[in-house]
Amino acid sequence: MTKPVSYFPADDPNARHLEAQPEALLIRPQETALIVVDMQNAYASKGGYLDLAGFDVSGAAAAIEKTQQACAAARAAGVTVIYFQNGWDPDYVEAGGPGSPNFHKSNALKTMRAKPELQGKLLAKGGWDYELVQELQPQAGDIVVPKPRYSAFYNTNLDSILRSRGIRSLVFTGVATNVCVESTLRDGFFLEYFGVVLHDACHHAGPDFVQKASLYNIEKFFGWVSSVEAFQKALKDNTNPTLTTKGAE
Structure with missing residues (x-):
């Protein structure tokens, strides 16, 4: 079995084993953030900006459902x-x-x-387009970071929020995989964060091949690709296999 990627000792009892590509990695729940990228009416609802601009948003519903599952697992495990x-x-x-x-x-x-006739309606703060979708409303303890560009590290306090909490691993969901998700994950890579994208909790803007291209880029160059099921398993019932193996010897 390939040794999982880890920035901390592999025998840490707080470690969780997350299956991913190109290899598994260890995460600590208290040092991990689940990122919900731009799940707004603009990007995930009929009548929103992407839809009006001619992009297919029909796949957003499945991503919303998977993101709900990821959020529930994260909150239960103490993940920000x-x-x-x-x-x-x-x-x-x-x-x-x-x-x-x-x-x-x-x-x-x-x-x-x-x-x-659309002037002032798209992505304007205070408007319907800007609002988060009804299915993914922040709960107590969640954090909302407004951002003016594709990468959430640009002109925001995101880096300070993460560093002040000791967060090192970022698990991404949301839209669009090939724009804001990938842009933020890339910038996080340059800032020494470990980025993981849950492919089934993301939706893309454009033809299907751009989703594949983004996931390829992330897997090969900038991070790791996993799934909601693997994330749930890692947090709920998957203790550090290194410790399990040692205990069995």
């Missing part, structure tokens, strides 16, 4: 749950003007310019 919420002030100052590449590449901003 952090929600990201992407968007800008109602005047779109935070979105940037023509001097910002975001002005030219954001599909939300481009959609509003193409359809003036």
